Amino acid sequence: MLLEKILTRIGCKVSAVMRESECLAKLMSGPYDLVIFDHAIPGLDVTAFVTQVEAIDCCMPVAMMVTLPSKFYEDKYGCSGIDFLIFKPFGYKEVLWLVSEAFQYSLKLRKAS
C-alpha cells in the first residue's frame, strides 16, 4: 500500500483494494479520475478487467504497473484499453507525472463525450 501513501501525500483521495470484485464495486459506486492496478496480481485477467472498467466508465484512464519490456505489453495489451504504463521501480516524481497526465487525459475524454 505504498502507492496509496504516495498518492495521499500528493493530495489525492485514494481507495485501495485488494480484489478485482472490490475494485469494480467501488467504481460502480462513484466516479474516479484514475484506476491504477498491478500487472502481477495472481489470477487477474487483465483484458477482461479493463473491459469491465471501460464498461463502467469509458472516460476514466487506466494505468497498469509493469516490470517487463514495453514491447511485451504493446503486443499483448495494445488494444485492451490500457492508457498508461508505469514501469517499476518508480518514485514520487513518476507517480506525480502519471496523476497529472491521467487527469488531463480524463478531462479531454469527458469533454469529448
Place this chain on the structure above:
Amino acid sequence: METRNNSAKQPDKGDRRKALNRRRDEDRRKSADRRGSQDRRLGWGKVENHLLRGALAATASIVFQFSRPFTIIFGYVDLLLASSKEEHTKEKLIIIKEQLNIISEILDNFREVDNFKTIDFDGVDILDTKKMLDGEPNEFDRKIL
C-alpha cells in the same frame, strides 16, 4: 548435357566432396550449421538467435524480480525525503536516491536489450546493455556520413 559416372560416390554415406569449392574458391561449410549434436536438439536456427533468446529471458527475469523490491525502497526513500526535516538525514537520503536512479536506469537498459552483444570485463564476457546516446552516431548514421 554432359553426364559423369558417379559410381565412386556413395550418397548413402553423405557428401564426400572436399571442403574447398575450387571453382568459387570458398569453403562449402561456411553456410552450414556447425553446431554440435547436443545444440541441434534445441531446434534449428543460428546460434546467435539462441543466445539472444537466452539473454532476453535472463534480462526479463532480472527486471521482473528486482523491480518490485526496488519500487518499495524508492517509494519509502521519497516519503522519508518529503517528511524528514533533518539536513543530515536528507543528505544521506539524496545519496540513496541517486543510487536508486542508477539502478532504475540499469533496469531500463535491460528492458531495451534487443541484440546479443557482449563486452569484455577483465576476461569475462558480460552483456552489453549500454544505451546509445542520441548524439552519438550509430552504424546507420556512419554509413550516411
